[in-house]
Amino acid sequence: MNIYLPIAxxxxxxFLIIGMGGGVGFLSGMFGxxxxxxxxxxxxxxxxxPAVAVATEANQIVASSxxxxxxxxxxxxxxxxxxxxxxxxxxxxxxxxVQIVSWLRAAxxxxxxxxxxxxxxxxxxxxxMFIESTQSMWRNSRNEATVPARNSNAGAWMSHLPFRxxxxxxxxxxxxxxxxxxxxxxxxLAAIMGxxxxxIMVPAMIYLLRMPTNxxxxxxxxxxxxxxxxxxxxxxxQNQTVDAVLAFLLMAGGVVGAQFGARAGQYLNGEQLxxxxxxxxxxxxxxxAADLVIPxxxxxxxxxxxxxxx
Amino acid sequence: xxxxxxxxxxxxxxxxxxxxxxxxxxxADLTSHHISVEFDFSGATLTLFxxxxxxxxxxxxxxxxxxxxxxxxxxxxIRKKENFAGVWINGPSKLxxxxxxxxxxxxNRPVSEITDAETSRLLRFGLDxxxxxxxxxxxxxEFASAFVRLKKQRKHFxxxxxxxxxxxxxxxxGELRLPADVQxxxxxxxxxxxxxxxxxxxxxxxxxxxxxxxxxxxxNTAQDHSLVYGLLAVLTALASGLxxxxxxRQA
Numbered sequence: 111m112n113i114y115l116p117i118a119x120x121x122x123x124x125f126l127i128i129g130m131g132g133g134v135g136f137l138s139g140m141f142g143x144x145x146x147x148x149x150x151x152x153x154x155x156x157x158x159x160p161a162v163a164v165a166t167e168a169n170q171i172v173a174s175s176x177x178x179x180x181x182x183x184x185x186x187x188x189x190x191x192x193x194x195x196x197x198x199x200x201x202x203x204x205x206x207x208v209q210i211v212s213w214l215r216a217a218x219x220x221x222x223x224x225x226x227x228x229x230x231x232x233x234x235x236x237x238x239m240f241i242e243s244t245q246s247m248w249r250n251s252r253n254e255a256t257v258p259a260r261n262s263n264a265g266a267w268m269s270h271l272p273f274r275x276x277x278x279x280x281x282x283x284x285x286x287x288x289x290x291x292x293x294x295x296x297x298x299l300a301a302i303m304g305x306x307x308x309x310i311m312v313p314a315m316i317y318l319l320r321m322p323t324n325x326x327x328x329x330x331x332x333x334x335x336x337x338x339x340x341x342x343x344x345x346x347x348q349n350q351t352v353d354a355v356l357a358f359l360l361m362a363g364g365v366v367g368a369q370f371g372a373r374a375g376q377y378l379n380g381e382q383l384x385x386x387x388x389x390x391x392x393x394x395x396x397x398x399a400a401d402l403v404i405p406x407x408x409x410x411x412x413x414x415x416x417x418x419x420x
Numbered sequence: 421x422x423x424x425x426x427x428x429x430x431x432x433x434x435x436x437x438x439x440x441x442x443x444x445x446x447x448a449d450l451t452s453h454h455i456s457v458e459f460d461f462s463g464a465t466l467t468l469f470x471x472x473x474x475x476x477x478x479x480x481x482x483x484x485x486x487x488x489x490x491x492x493x494x495x496x497x498i499r500k501k502e503n504f505a506g507v508w509i510n511g512p513s514k515l516x517x518x519x520x521x522x523x524x525x526x527x528n529r530p531v532s533e534i535t536d537a538e539t540s541r542l543l544r545f546g547l548d549x550x551x552x553x554x555x556x557x558x559x560x561x562e563f564a565s566a567f568v569r570l571k572k573q574r575k576h577f578x579x580x581x582x583x584x585x586x587x588x589x590x591x592x593x594g595e596l597r598l599p600a601d602v603q604x605x606x607x608x609x610x611x612x613x614x615x616x617x618x619x620x621x622x623x624x625x626x627x628x629x630x631x632x633x634x635x636x637x638x639x640n641t642a643q644d645h646s647l648v649y650g651l652l653a654v655l656t657a658l659a660s661g662l663x664x665x666x667x668x669r670q671a
């Protein structure tokens with residue numbers, strides 16, 4: 111059964127959309143990741159214009175992160191002050207990111223830009239995850255203790271920055287410049303890649319800001335809900351690229367898939383799961399890269415100025 | 421509309437029975453003049469039917485029918501990819517105005533058998549040069565030919581030499597397939613009656629394609645009230661995320 115997507119302006123199989131939402135939702139529930147970095151490429155591979163894929167996926171992430179965010183809030187795992195500082199950066203980043211997408215659309219280079227961003231980020235993250243998970247598998251097989259190497263001097267440079275303030279919940283007294291910067295980077299990524307940005311923010315919070323791990327996930331989810339909501343609104347008003355029908359179907363599949371994924375994840379080996387996710391990320395990266403370098407069978411493309419974008 | 425259809429039907433009956441001395445004329449109508457793009461829209465098929473009037477006096481063999489269907493005009497940007505440092509990126513582009521978004525020619529046999537090249541060109545029966553030279557006056561360069569090629573791939577431009585079926589000496593029927601991604605707007609179908617390669621009569625009828633129902637509401641809200649649209653999209657996401665986790669906690 112096909113359904114007509116009013117903004118993407120094409121007809122697509124209903125069960126394929128819900129299935130993609132469910133499949134990525136399952137993986138994201140299993141791995142505890144947002145899933146945007148898998149969903150956006152999948153949408154692009156299935157023929158949705160990249161600008162629509164990105165904006166629509168930002169809308170879906172609002173749905174997939176709000177329940178987790180609320181659960182963390184109830185468990186008192188959100189550093190609200192840190193979340194608001196990150197969000198301040200996120201707002202600036204989101205506005206800038208949506209503006210960049212607008213300019214690139216007008217210049218006809220938005221598809222290329224989104225693909226390049228994905229190839230770069232997925233490549234780096236996939237390789238890092240793969241190395242990390244295989245190393246920890248190796249260590250486990252030799253019964254070595256897994257002590258994360260936390261360089262005690264890593265944060266020294268930050269103490270020289272101005273605008274220091276107290277983050278009670280994180281037990282930190284640091285400048286607001288690093289968290290604002292991290293928030294801004296994540297905001298830009300949300301706007302141009304349709305991702306929540308947890309995969310950047312969580313490591314940055316742990317290794318750069320050195321926040322206690324118990325508040326990291328809750329605080330990042332808190333920021334993600336607001337930033338992706340803002341990105342959705344900005345893409346709607348500035349680019350008209352949010353397809354509400356597509357987003358809703360992805361949400362329907364995604365929220366259900368995530369519940370089952372979370373249950374399945376409890377019975378599986380963590381390192382092997384991460385190695386598998388790393389391979390998946392590298393696979394998507396390779397496909398994106400291949401589409402950029404393989405000579406296309408059709409060099410020309412047409413864009414109607416009447417319908418849809420400009 | 422019902423009146424018109426009854427009128428045309430009456431005409432068809434007349435066409436079979438009445439035998440005037442006037443020249444041959446063609447009349448036709450479509451089964452529907454309004455096509456709605458709704459949430460389950462996956463293209464549409466229109467049936468065209470018609471008759472040749474006053475045929476008895478001339479009846480030397482069968483008449484030929486060629487129908488050209490033209491969609492609303494569109495401006496398009498055509499882009500060409502170029503290799504830049506190993507990566508294929510969008511390079512030069514060209515903006516073409518007033519091109520038909522849809523152009524389909526259906527006939528009862530190949531147009532080349534029906535009439536000579538000159539008549540065919542004048543009546544816009546061909547696909548390769550006709551729509552562009554008619555509407556834009558642009559040079560027929562690689563961008564223009566890419567436009568036609570891509571439109572053909574999407575079945576927005578097509579020629580079908582068996583799209584019209586002749587029934588007896590004076591009746592005919594045709595089928596028109598509209599793909600799911602056709603542009604909304606006004607369409608016209610021009611019916612040509614030819615005999616021995618000569619144009620005897622023309623008849624034009626119209627139809628429109630409109631987004632209706634939920635599709636239309638969503639599309640119009642997104643275009644005209646984009647802030648409301650964005651807020652609603654966010655609210656929907658919040659509600660479905662929270663709703664789902666509530667349901668799963670109950671279960």
